[in-house]
Amino acid sequence: MNDLFTYTLxxxxxxxxxxxxxxxxxxxxxxxxxxxxxxxxxxxxLGQARSxxxxxxxxxxxxxxxxxxxxxxxxxxxxxxxxxxxxxxxxGHAMARLLYFATYQHxxxxxxxxxxDEILAGVAGKAxxxxxxxxxxxxxxxxxxxxxTDESHRRMQxxxxxxxxxxxxxxxxxxxxxxxxxxVDPAGLxxxxxxxxxxVIDESTCERPTSAYQHSGGRxxxxxxxxxxxxxxxxxxxRSHPGATW
Amino acid sequence: MxxxxxxxxxxxxxEPRDAMPEGYRKTLIRQIAQHAHSxxxxxxxxxxxxxxxxxxxxxxxxMAKVQDEAGHGLYLYAxxxxxxxxxxxxxxLLHSGKQKYSSIFNYPTLTWADIGAIGWLVDGAxxxxxxxxxxxxxxxxxxxxxxxxxxxxxxQRQGFEILHTLCNGTDAQKAMAQxxxxxxxxxxxxxFGPPDAASTHSEQSMAWGIKRHSNDELxxxxxxxxxxxxxxxGLRVPDDNLRYDEETGHYSxxxxxxxxxxxxxxxxxxxxxxxxAHRVKAHEDGAWVREAAAAYAEKQAREQETAA
Numbered sequence: 246m247n248d249l250f251t252y253t254l255x256x257x258x259x260x261x262x263x264x265x266x267x268x269x270x271x272x273x274x275x276x277x278x279x280x281x282x283x284x285x286x287x288x289x290x291l292g293q294a295r296s297x298x299x300x301x302x303x304x305x306x307x308x309x310x311x312x313x314x315x316x317x318x319x320x321x322x323x324x325x326x327x328x329x330x331x332x333x334x335x336x337g338h339a340m341a342r343l344l345y346f347a348t349y350q351h352x353x354x355x356x357x358x359x360x361x362d363e364i365l366a367g368v369a370g371k372a373x374x375x376x377x378x379x380x381x382x383x384x385x386x387x388x389x390x391x392x393x394t395d396e397s398h399r400r401m402q403x404x405x406x407x408x409x410x411x412x413x414x415x416x417x418x419x420x421x422x423x424x425x426x427x428x429v430d431p432a433g434l435x436x437x438x439x440x441x442x443x444x445v446i447d448e449s450t451c452e453r454p455t456s457a458y459q460h461s462g463g464r465x466x467x468x469x470x471x472x473x474x475x476x477x478x479x480x481x482x483x484r485s486h487p488g489a490t491w
Numbered sequence: 492m493x494x495x496x497x498x499x500x501x502x503x504x505x506e507p508r509d510a511m512p513e514g515y516r517k518t519l520i521r522q523i524a525q526h527a528h529s530x531x532x533x534x535x536x537x538x539x540x541x542x543x544x545x546x547x548x549x550x551x552x553x554m555a556k557v558q559d560e561a562g563h564g565l566y567l568y569a570x571x572x573x574x575x576x577x578x579x580x581x582x583x584l585l586h587s588g589k590q591k592y593s594s595i596f597n598y599p600t601l602t603w604a605d606i607g608a609i610g611w612l613v614d615g616a617x618x619x620x621x622x623x624x625x626x627x628x629x630x631x632x633x634x635x636x637x638x639x640x641x642x643x644x645x646x647q648r649q650g651f652e653i654l655h656t657l658c659n660g661t662d663a664q665k666a667m668a669q670x671x672x673x674x675x676x677x678x679x680x681x682x683f684g685p686p687d688a689a690s691t692h693s694e695q696s697m698a699w700g701i702k703r704h705s706n707d708e709l710x711x712x713x714x715x716x717x718x719x720x721x722x723x724x725g726l727r728v729p730d731d732n733l734r735y736d737e738e739t740g741h742y743s744x745x746x747x748x749x750x751x752x753x754x755x756x757x758x759x760x761x762x763x764x765x766x767x768a769h770r771v772k773a774h775e776d777g778a779w780v781r782e783a784a785a786a787y788a789e790k791q792a793r794e795q796e797t798a799a
């Protein structure tokens with residue numbers, strides 16, 4: 246398979262699956278302002294997914310569209326990070342995931358801006374501003390929850406701990422990113438990511454998780470059991486009416 | 492109070508600092524709060540389809556729409572707060588069932604076509620109800636409605652477009668669209684409230700310039716606007732008595748079953764319990780988050796004080 250196609254799909258799938266989870270918060274958030282904010286964030290993620298999947302389809306050159314890629318691929322063909330597909334959990338988990346994921350996306354898009362691939366650089370140029378807001382939003386909440394009440398501190402710590410073992414996968418290098426000169430090798434982002442995330446966690450009075458074990462497999466299409474259900478829901482109407490236009 | 496009546500008589504605007512009769516204030520609080528509650532409960536039947544929207548473009552449009560509704564809720568609660576109440580107290584009244592929201596949201600969204608039908612019919616009916624509110628005598632409510640109506644008319648076009656695509660699609664898609672119209676037509680007519688003869692709040696609200704047209708006038712306006720659009724879609728309005736009257740220039744139509752409306756208002760609609768339970772759960776699940784935010788803000792304020 247074409248390296249550029251696979252690489253673009255990885256980034257697009259991350260954004261698509263993240264958007265699907267973020268959208269689950271709409272009409273279920275702790276306060277109305279948060280329904281609006283998470284709606285914004287989900288829309289940003291979905292917009293990034295659409296640009297990237299459209300581009301992946303174009304690179305592939307097989308006549309597929311963004312919707313073919315989103316709705317008519319099976320679990321094993323999705324290349325997103327497992328971090329993105331895990332169920333939402335409570336609001337502390339949600340903000341832990343957003344802090345981890347958006348900080349990673351921000352570093353990634355900052356570098357991708359300089360890519361020789363004009364489309365990827367263009368997507369990154371728009372997305373980097375969006376994810377800067379996501380990082381800011383997550384940071385504000387991690388501080389409030391970490392340094393709020395005893396209960397919120399406990400829950401924030403639990404969220405940070407539960408998702409930490411899914412962060413290592415973000416920085417895994419492989420021959421594809423090493424070969425593909427328009428790609429960003431994520432291994433180079435890890436140190437700065439740890440620095441940024443640690444600063445927020447320290448200020449929140451929580452403890453940075455130390456678990457050394459890290460899950461992996463998403464980039465090879467090996468997922469948690471949760472992705473299948475997420476996709477069943479996402480895809481079922483489109484698959485029930487193959488060939489239909491919406 | 493003479494100045495209040497003079498302002499009303501001159502078709503002017505009452506502002507939060509102006510003197511107003513207690514009944515006027517209470518009526519507005521009730522109406523604006525119910526309107527705000529309707530926006531946030533209305534997020535549920537449509538939010539029900541975000542995860543399953545059949546294309547990424549439709550998913551994005553629907554997410555933006557449901558998000559707009561949260562925004563409408565926010566500025567309507569803010570408008571109510573200008574009358575001396577708190578959003579938190581109004582939410583408590585919603586959660587305890589003491590204040591209502593629009594009955595239409597107690598019907599289920601069963602297929603993707605329902606998202607089109609809600610946009611076209613429910614937002615269409617809401618616009619007919621709300622456009623006159625842009626001239627409501629209470630300034631903050633009137634101004635909030637200007638913005639709400641702009642976004643609602645955008646939503647209505649999107650709903651129509653969903654159905655238009657379905658009606659030009661496969662047989663199954665077209666059947667889905669017709670089924671949605673069959674189910675949403677009557678509840679949409681009920682959105683204008685009971686017939687004029689049975690409407691309890693109308694007369695005083697008209698005198699105060701809160702309401703500008705009667706329920707039956709607005710219902711007629713909605714039917715006249717909607718039937719030609721159904722023709723464009725190639726869908727059949729489920730009313731055997733629907734006729735265009737050349738002389739009056741209006742459609743004659745069958746009145747909806749108001750007994751059903753009263754039952755839904757009383758809490759016996761298909762989704763009353765589900766909608767309220769979902770709202771209460773979101774609120775209760777979020778209590779620790781709101782408490783944490785308040786505690787954190789207090790700590791920050793204390794620290795700033797100490798620093799100063």
